[in-house]
Amino acid sequence: MSVKDCFADPVLNSAIKKTWRRLMPFMFIMYFVAFIDRVNIGFAKQAFAADINLSDSAYALGAGIFFASYAICGVPANLMMNKLGAKRWLGATTIVWGALSALTGFVSNEIEFIILRFLLGMAEACFYPGILLLAAIFFPNKIRGAAIGIFVLGVPLALTLGSPLSGALLELHGLFGKPGWFWMFVIEGIPAVILGLICFFYLDDTPAQARFLTQQERAALVNQLVSEQKKVETSSVSSALKNLKVWHLALIYGTIQIGVYGLIFFLPSQVAGIMGTTVGFKASLVSAIPWAISALGVYFIPRYTDKHTNKRVSISILCMVAAAFGLALSAYASPVIAIIALCLCATGFLAVQPIFWTFPPQLLSGCGLAAGIGFITTIGAVCSFLAPNIRVYADQYLGQAIDGAGLVVLSLFTIICALLIAMLGKTYNRLSE
CATH class of the missing domain: 1.20.1250.20 (MFS general substrate transporter like domains)
Structure with missing residues (x-):
């Protein structure tokens, strides 16, 4: 650390x-x-x-x-x-x-x-x-x-x-x-x-007020923090909640959460299905592999983007594209490849989140930042609630026409997320410099 x-x-x-x-x-x-x-x-x-x-x-x-x-x-x-x-x-x-x-x-x-x-x-x-x-x-x-x-x-x-x-x-x-x-x-x-x-x-x-620091x-x-805050657009609650860029970030975070919780809630049963067994100790151990691998991505990828702050948007897009590819591939691949694909999407979904949370402080400060983060997490919570239902309904209504329909639909939401991140353009890369 x-x-x-x-x-x-x-x-x-x-x-x-x-x-x-x-x-x-x-x-x-x-x-x-x-x-x-x-x-x-x-x-x-x-x-x-x-x-x-x-x-x-x-x-x-x-x-x-x-x-x-x-x-x-x-x-x-x-x-x-x-x-x-x-x-x-x-x-x-x-x-x-x-x-x-x-x-x-x-x-x-x-x-x-x-x-x-x-x-x-x-x-x-x-x-x-x-x-x-x-x-x-x-x-x-x-x-x-x-x-x-x-x-x-x-x-x-x-x-x-x-x-x-x-x-x-x-x-x-x-x-x-x-x-x-x-x-x-x-x-x-x-x-x-x-x-x-x-x-x-x-x-x-x-x-x-930090007691552990010298004067x-x-x-x-x-x-340093004050100099960074001078670049932000707003610091009031009302202006933060009316800011379309805040809504844009909230939509990005919401689509990330759809993928994350669409994966988390079903991963043990999906892995058991891949292995041809029921959910038990063996399946739970294999289910832990994607999360263990993703820890490496969560540790190293945000550190890389901190060194290259002008690449935060592009790296975020790559994370979401990798996650979307992993979701779709896990529905059709052989067992070994499917587990590797799940490692890829777990890494993408979790590694992108520390990078994402560097964006709001570049836009907001003070009460506006507090309200903006709260609003973004609110939209994320709503999407987390919807995520398992989206996957279940996709399997129920599209499953006969498309194998692995739930995973395919989650993959499409993740591609939408990548497009929304791409729409951030150069604004946040410029502010990061």
Whole structure:
């Protein structure tokens, strides 16, 4: 998790290195825990549903309503963080979503499950946009892609390690008379509560308040960030939400999320189908391969674009084209080639996101940046909710005419995403210089 010198000023470089060492490991651990808490319901679905008489429709509603409440709260949550500061806002909301995740272990009926999932979506809507805002507040443009890349590494590692971890906790079934899913939810929720408490003492709200920097380092970092903010177009909430470029970025992020969640929710069953087996331990291990490989892309590709900031748009396009090709190829190729294709699309989808999040701070600042990030993640949440339905409906209504119709349709959405990124033109490359 090291970072090299990016500027001629050694004091500024020292400030960035200290900020990196201070924030990156902590941000990574927070998102790793958050993502496990977000998706662990899938590992316990069968036993959990049987024990509380949860119907398939109620499970689908509970899984989807997470994204609905997430979408509602994206903008106001980030405005609250901008007002209250990172350590208070992230500390309090992280404790809340950790507690809510743990409380899922005490659910006894469908209504409680749906309510908890709705509340969990609200709480996590305060976290992800907030962490993105924190990265924009503390890191200059030249290092921001790599910084968010380290943060996003939590996703492939959570998807790689989350399966065996959750599976091991489910094996505690019967301990003190409790089902395995009880222990999974409670034990995986506790780390978030602990991290939330640490936030109050560990985080600083702005570089100007950073206790871990010397006075000279604080001044150098603040001056660099202020000089970058002078290039932006707007800093007010209303102008940010009316800005067509913000809507353009939101559409790009939304189409990325359609591909990501269209892949995540079905990857174990798709891999099992490729292997000619049922979803089990062997299939889960193979399902982890694309996410493990994608971690390399998430680490190295944003670092490359930070060194060549004028290539951020073109590299983003290549990521989406690779992802689209991988999705389509995985529907028709032999088993080995299909797994390689899934590695390609997982890498494209995850590696593009740290690069994407370098664009909003080049356009917005202050309250406008907080609102813009919140709005973009809101559109992403809506598209995340739609993603599995798009794939299922494509298979149902086009499956007889087109083999692998769901994957083909997801591939088309990904091509649309690449075209939307291409429409960014040279604007963001110029601002990155």
